[in-house]
Amino acid sequence: MSYVSQTNISVELQYQEFLERVITFTLCTIPSCVFLFINGTMLFTLRSKSVFRDTCRYILLFNLLIADTAQLAVCQVLFLLSVCRITLTYPVCGMLTVFANITNVISPLTLMVMSLERCVAVCLPLRHAMIVTIRNTRLAIIAVWTSSSLHNIFRGILLLDFPFEDLDSLQMTSLCSDLAMQLGSRSKVYDNAFTGILFASAAMAIISSYVGVIIAARSASTGKASALKARNTLMLHLVQLCLSLSSTIYNPLLVALIKIVQTVVFIRLHKFLYILMIIFPRCLSSLIYGLRDQTIRPILLGHLDCQLKHKAVAVSG
Structure with a gap:
């Protein structure tokens, strides 16, 4: 009877664990798919009209x-792998985390460039067309991607110091994450230093642009409406930078939480923080710009409406 009771308890615990994984998979995958759909529609919108393709700030928005x-x-792929308890090899995990790091660095750098562009538009309106050209915008985007790539190349060089040859297998014993690939103290120190410098530089550029716009708004030669709009845009960029920072502190926050809370509580907090700090910030850019910009809004809503109607017809058919 004791053996049967233990077996029933074990089966029930396995069922509860399976049910929790299914619920987690559903609750996190559905918002991600919705936001990927919105972002994809926004990207299509920005490539659908020549006014978007030939305007520098829309080109920068497309890159962001x-x-x-x-x-x-x-991030959704890595999260689903962790939910399903699937471990990867170090090379595969390294490729995924490198790609995640490249895109993670590009966001604050692009916000920095977008803020400087708005500052030039207000403070130097007569020279804006000469400074902010499509060619210079593309060069800035190339510089952003190059900087991010060099950062990851240096991270890869630091990983070479880890004695992989002493391992019995390249199969990871822990789940794949950026934190798991910080092998060695030098790699952790470099990542922390780079992240701090990156966000401090971006914040300084945005705040300096904001101050410059306020000063320019007080002069009689600057349009008040244009300056006010640019100031609100820069505030929006600062909020976006804070949202980008949330994904950077996500892993350190999890490390701190696992030391002070129980395992069951940590698992549930992990899911909540993932939705709050990873999923939502990555969709807010398209929602904010798409609904705020008077040029983008009608086209974006039209594309969303058409796609939703097309899918509804396909499902009913």
Whole structure:
């Protein structure tokens, strides 16, 4: 009777664990798919009209959305692998985390460039067309992607110091994450230092642009409406930078929580924090810009409406 009782308890616990994984999978996958759909529609909108393709700030917005969408997709893959308790090899996990890091660095750098562009538009309106050209915008985007790639190359060089040859197998014993790939103290120190410098530089550029716009708004030669709109945009960029920072502190926050809370509580907090700090920030850019910009809004809503109607007809058919 004791053996049967223990067996029943074990089966019930396995069922509860399976049910919790299914619920987690559903609750986290559905918002991700919805936000990926919205981001994809926004990207299509920005490529559908020549006014978007030939305007520098929309080109920068397109680059920001590409990074956020790719980051959301990779993070969702890593999260689902952790929910399903699937371990990877070090090379495969390294490739996924490198791609996630590239896109994670691109967001704050792009926000920095977008803030400087708005500052030039208000403070130097007569020279804006000469400074902010499509060619210079593309060069800035290339510089952003190059900086992010060099950062990950250096992270890879630091990983070479880890004695992989002493391992019995390249199969990881822990779940794949960026934290699990920080092998060695030098890698952790470099990551922390780079993240701090990156966000401090981006915050300084945005705040400096904001101050410059306020000063320019007080002069009689600057349009008050244009300056006010630019100031609100820069505040929005600062909020976006804080949201980008939330994904950076996500892993350290989990490390701190696992030391002070019980395992069951940590698992539930993990899911909540993932939705709050990873999923939501990666979709807010498209929602905020798409609904706020008077040029984008009608086209975006039209594309969303058409796609939803097309899917409804396909399902009913």
